[in-house]
Amino acid sequence: MKIFKLSRNDTILMLGFAIAILLMPIWLQPIGAAYPDLLQKFAIFGLFAIGFNILFGLTGYLSFGHAVFLGIGSYTTVWTFKLLSMNVVPAVIFGTLLAGLFAVVIGYVSLRRTGIYFSILTLAFAQMSYNLAYSVLTPITNGETGLRVLRDDPRVLDGLFGVVQEGSPVGNFFGINMQGYPGFYFCAVVLIIGFFISLRIFRSPFGLKLTAIKSNQNRMRYTGFNTRPYLLWAFVISGMYAGMAGSLMAVTDPLAGAERMQWTASGEVVLMTILGGVGTLIGPMLGALLIKYFENIFSAFNESALHDMFSFLPSLLENLMVTVVHPFVGDGWHLTLGTLFMVIVIFLPGGLVEGVTRLFKRRKSDGVSAKNPGPES
Amino acid sequence: MAENIVLNIQNVDKTFGGLQALSNVNLQIEEGKIHAIIGPNGAGKSTLLNVCIGRLEPTSGTVRFDGEIITGKTPYEINQAGVARVFQTPEIFPELTILENVMIPALAKRDGAFSFNPFKLMSDETDILKEAEHVLEDMGLIDQMHDHSGSMSRGDKRRLELAMGLVQRPRLLLLDEPTAGMSRADTNATIETLIRIKERGMTKVIIEHDMHVVFSLADKISVLAQGAIIAEGVPDEIRGNPKVQEAYLGGAH
Amino acid sequence: MDAILLQILNGLDKGGAYALIALGLTLVFGTLGVVNFAHGALFMLGAFCAVTFQKIMTFSKQVKDESITFFDAYKEIPYLEIWFGETGTMLIDWVVPLSILLAIPVMLLIGLIMERGLIQYFYKRSHAEQILVTFGLAIVIQEIIKSFFGANPIPTPAPEIVAGSANIGALFGLSDSVVYPYWRLIYLAFAFVVIGAVFAFLQFTTFGMVVRAGMADRETVSLLGINVERRFTIVFGIAAVVAGLAGVMYTPILPPDYHIGMDFLVLSFVVVVVGGMGSLAGAVAAGFLLGILQSFASMNEIKAIFPGIDQIIIYLVAVVILLTRPRGLLGRKGVMED
Numbered sequence: 001m002k003i004f005k006l007s008r009n010d011t012i013l014m015l016g017f018a019i020a021i022l023l024m025p026i027w028l029q030p031i032g033a034a035y036p037d038l039l040q041k042f043a044i045f046g047l048f049a050i051g052f053n054i055l056f057g058l059t060g061y062l063s064f065g066h067a068v069f070l071g072i073g074s075y076t077t078v079w080t081f082k083l084l085s086m087n088v089v090p091a092v093i094f095g096t097l098l099a100g101l102f103a104v105v106i107g108y109v110s111l112r113r114t115g116i117y118f119s120i121l122t123l124a125f126a127q128m129s130y131n132l133a134y135s136v137l138t139p140i141t142n143g144e145t146g147l148r149v150l151r152d153d154p155r156v157l158d159g160l161f162g163v164v165q166e167g168s169p170v171g172n173f174f175g176i177n178m179q180g181y182p183g184f185y186f187c188a189v190v191l192i193i194g195f196f197i198s199l200r201i202f203r204s205p206f207g208l209k210l211t212a213i214k215s216n217q218n219r220m221r222y223t224g225f226n227t228r229p230y231l232l233w234a235f236v237i238s239g240m241y242a243g244m245a246g247s248l249m250a251v252t253d254p255l256a257g258a259e260r261m262q263w264t265a266s267g268e269v270v271l272m273t274i275l276g277g278v279g280t281l282i283g284p285m286l287g288a289l290l291i292k293y294f295e296n297i298f299s300a301f302n303e304s305a306l307h308d309m310f311s312f313l314p315s316l317l318e319n320l321m322v323t324v325v326h327p328f329v330g331d332g333w334h335l336t337l338g339t340l341f342m343v344i345v346i347f348l349p350g351g352l353v354e355g356v357t358r359l360f361k362r363r364k365s366d367g368v369s370a371k372n373p374g375p376e377s
Numbered sequence: 378m379a380e381n382i383v384l385n386i387q388n389v390d391k392t393f394g395g396l397q398a399l400s401n402v403n404l405q406i407e408e409g410k411i412h413a414i415i416g417p418n419g420a421g422k423s424t425l426l427n428v429c430i431g432r433l434e435p436t437s438g439t440v441r442f443d444g445e446i447i448t449g450k451t452p453y454e455i456n457q458a459g460v461a462r463v464f465q466t467p468e469i470f471p472e473l474t475i476l477e478n479v480m481i482p483a484l485a486k487r488d489g490a491f492s493f494n495p496f497k498l499m500s501d502e503t504d505i506l507k508e509a510e511h512v513l514e515d516m517g518l519i520d521q522m523h524d525h526s527g528s529m530s531r532g533d534k535r536r537l538e539l540a541m542g543l544v545q546r547p548r549l550l551l552l553d554e555p556t557a558g559m560s561r562a563d564t565n566a567t568i569e570t571l572i573r574i575k576e577r578g579m580t581k582v583i584i585e586h587d588m589h590v591v592f593s594l595a596d597k598i599s600v601l602a603q604g605a606i607i608a609e610g611v612p613d614e615i616r617g618n619p620k621v622q623e624a625y626l627g628g629a630h
Numbered sequence: 631m632d633a634i635l636l637q638i639l640n641g642l643d644k645g646g647a648y649a650l651i652a653l654g655l656t657l658v659f660g661t662l663g664v665v666n667f668a669h670g671a672l673f674m675l676g677a678f679c680a681v682t683f684q685k686i687m688t689f690s691k692q693v694k695d696e697s698i699t700f701f702d703a704y705k706e707i708p709y710l711e712i713w714f715g716e717t718g719t720m721l722i723d724w725v726v727p728l729s730i731l732l733a734i735p736v737m738l739l740i741g742l743i744m745e746r747g748l749i750q751y752f753y754k755r756s757h758a759e760q761i762l763v764t765f766g767l768a769i770v771i772q773e774i775i776k777s778f779f780g781a782n783p784i785p786t787p788a789p790e791i792v793a794g795s796a797n798i799g800a801l802f803g804l805s806d807s808v809v810y811p812y813w814r815l816i817y818l819a820f821a822f823v824v825i826g827a828v829f830a831f832l833q834f835t836t837f838g839m840v841v842r843a844g845m846a847d848r849e850t851v852s853l854l855g856i857n858v859e860r861r862f863t864i865v866f867g868i869a870a871v872v873a874g875l876a877g878v879m880y881t882p883i884l885p886p887d888y889h890i891g892m893d894f895l896v897l898s899f900v901v902v903v904v905g906g907m908g909s910l911a912g913a914v915a916a917g918f919l920l921g922i923l924q925s926f927a928s929m930n931e932i933k934a935i936f937p938g939i940d941q942i943i944i945y946l947v948a949v950v951i952l953l954t955r956p957r958g959l960l961g962r963k964g965v966m967e968d
């Protein structure tokens with residue numbers, strides 16, 4: 001079918017991606033990351049970053065407020081669970097659509113400005129949403145406590161079809177509970193579809209035009225393009241990805257809180273994209289994988305675990321190592337994150353994908369390599 | 378005569394603050410001709426061109442393209458109407474390949490100002506590819522078309538600029554010093570190209586310093602000095618015009 | 631009437647803090663061309679200068695508490711009190727104003743290290759990259775502070791003599807309900823002095839003249855053979871000191887914690903953008919303006935009409951200003967438009 005058509009290289013890339021994602025429970029086993037909660041996070045944040053990359057990577061517009069859509073996706077999903085059904089399909093669809101609707105409004109306003117002004121506008125919208133979710137919107141968001149699914153919620157559709165909920169309500173895909181491995185596989189399938197769409201966008205005339213806007217927007221206008229609707233579509237698509245990621249969060253754990261919208265959460269997705277490689281196809285997924293993995297590993301360490309780790313050293317050295325490493329782990333994970341942020345921007349602005357490409361091709365990088373989605377490259 | 382006028386500039390004034398950049402400029406560009414605008418530095422040539430493509434709005438007066446007023450329209454609307462511009466300092470997409478640089482304007486011509494087609498594949502756009510390759514062939518850039526345009530030489534970038542204008546097959550092409558910064562050989566090659574494509578019925582307005590280029594190409598020449606048109610005619614008339622000589626010798630150099 | 635006066639006063643001290651942070655932010659942007667997301671961290675570091683100084687001054691010795699007789703009780707007495715008696719007690723009481731003396735050299739040093747060690751390599755990089763690297767730096771700084779001082783706010787009181795409130799209302803012949811803490815008045819005066827000093831410095835010294843010329847047209851000034859970069863480094867140091875002092879003096883108003891910088895940064899950025907990127911007067915004006923607006927928005931009467939308005943007013947104003955006046959209130963043409 002034409003809609004699934006890809007070039008030979010892209011087909012290999014697509015298949016490789018799908019296989020790698022679906023087999024994560026196996027190949028992540030040796031490094032201790034193959035348990036469902038973490039795997040779900042990999043898939044969800046991968047989707048988030050892949051969507052963010054469609055805006056930032058293709059158009060160069062740096063949004064500092066994308067977490068808003070994550071939050072909207074989560075809230076909508078929980079509300080759908082509460083009002084309609086615990087089936088995840090309508091929940092994810094509504095979450096994605098509503099996030100898209102918000103993205104139209106926020107994008108329409110923010111895209112009237114470029115550069116840092118755009119970043120500040122998106123940040124302003126994110127902060128407004130976050131503050132409102134905590135204060136006046138409490139009836140909708142349940143404020144600091146967060147929005148949860150309750151046993152006696154109406155769930156009109158479930159009632160209609162006579163679906164009986166036993167125990168505390170859990171999201172389900174036509175009867176399969178979306179927790180543990182089934183939850184992961186559901187997220188993984190959504191992720192793979194998301195990756196495919198992103199791949200097609202990168203290879204489309206639309207994608208090429210977005211890259212050209214990033215390269216020289218003024219010239220695009222004199223070339224006959226009305227650039228704003230292009231940017232708005234890119235913004236809305238990436239907002240919908242974020243909304244879908246937010247929905248999946250609520251699918252695997254039916255709970256939504258305002259902290260998901262905080263600007264540090266927006267910063268995290270920026271970091272994932274940059275770490276992997278802005279504007280590359282697999283970079284964002286790679287970045288999400290690494291950050292969530294290290295977050296998980298690092299925050300699990302505590303002082304005694306560190307002492308165990310360095311116990312092979314003489315005790316003086318052991319204590320020294322523990323003192324040095326300790327601020328970076330456990331609660332100090334953010335310190336590692338900040339350091340990583342700086343190191344990547346300073347030494348590897350093209351991200352890991354470019355680093356690897358550079359290593360393989362052994363040629364001087366002058367903005368060549370993976371930055372551009374050419375029809376062939 | 379009135380029916381084959383493509384671009385009609387009527388009573389255009391442009392002031393920047395207190396400075397009069399253009400004063401009461403009237404200019405008619407005929408279909409299918411190459412019309413050169415010459416004049417000393419600071420005469421207002423680039424300002425005039427910018428007014429025509431919507432980068433600047435005139436203080437008063439109108440510009441009509443094909444009988445329709447285009448003053449006040451956005452740059453992309455003017456381009457979609459059929460006016461393309463070749464910039465003096467190369468305005469290309471440095472991160473894209475040479476081929477992609479040419480495919481972009483071709484897409485603008487075919488798809489219009491906006492079209493949402495995220496599920497088409499670039500590799501299926503064979504017609505666009507053919508058009509782009511054809512123009513690149515003309516400009517002698519076909520062998521390097523998969524290279525990144527950012528690393529081209531300045532002269533090559535100028536030729537790419539020209540290719541980007543030509544691929545749209547606009548009714549009116551505005552060229553801002555198309556050979557500035559080129560070597561003599563490149564200049565001659567460009568003149569040849571422009572002559573070769575002259576038969577295709579594209580109207581061109583050229584702003585040029587290089588008299589060699591002007592006199593080998595132009596059907597008609599207008600001389601701009603201190604914001605006003607002081608002379609107009611076929612090359613031979615201009616060559617012998619004492620007002621023109623005075624403007625160049627005693628002008629704003 | 632008195633309610634309005636009170637709200638204006640309430641807004642002014644917060645506005646003062648915004649103005650001081652925004653001033654440095656816009657100064658650095660105007661001269662170095664760098665968008666510094668770590669500027670809020672400098673404010674926070676200033677506040678923790680005061681905290682550190684307080685810790686040093688109250689370094690205590692455990693002594694037996696004689697007033698409790700039925701079991702052995704110990705109390706902590708600061709060494710300063712043991713050594714200097716009354717004078718020592720007074721020194722401890724005045725710890726916040728005194729820490730200004732510590733904060734100036736420390737913040738200058740931090741500013742210079744930051745500029746030479748990191749910022750200078752980002753002059754020519756894109757604004758996005760500048761934002762990202764300084765964002766990373768801000769996280770690193772705040773996490774380091776967290777690991778030293780913990781996550782909880784640390785109270786650092788103002789000197790006892792100014793702990794009370796002034797009856798401003800009586801001063802203006804209004805009702806007695808307009809009372810205003812002395813320390814906030816001091817903060818306001820302090821903000822004006824610092825802002826005045828920065829402006830005077832830029833206006834009346836040769837150094838300031840070069841900096842202003844550099845802000846207007848960096849290339850030309852470099853062509854004159856003047857080493858602009860060295861001066862810009864010092865400008866960064868000055869901005870760091872200003873932010874630091876704003877932080878020191880703010881501690882009695884809001885006990886500092888490690889993320890106070892981030893909280894203020896986002897708002898100060900909005901202030902800078904509203905004032906106009908690179909415009910010093912704009913930053914100061916917008917700082918006070920937004921401070922006052924925020925304080926009005928938190929009045930109950932206003933909140934009754936527009937619920938939640940106090941939470942979003944600053945951002946709302948920023949959005950409106952950016953859409954209607956793209957260059958902010960006093961911004962120059964062509965700054966950061968790409």
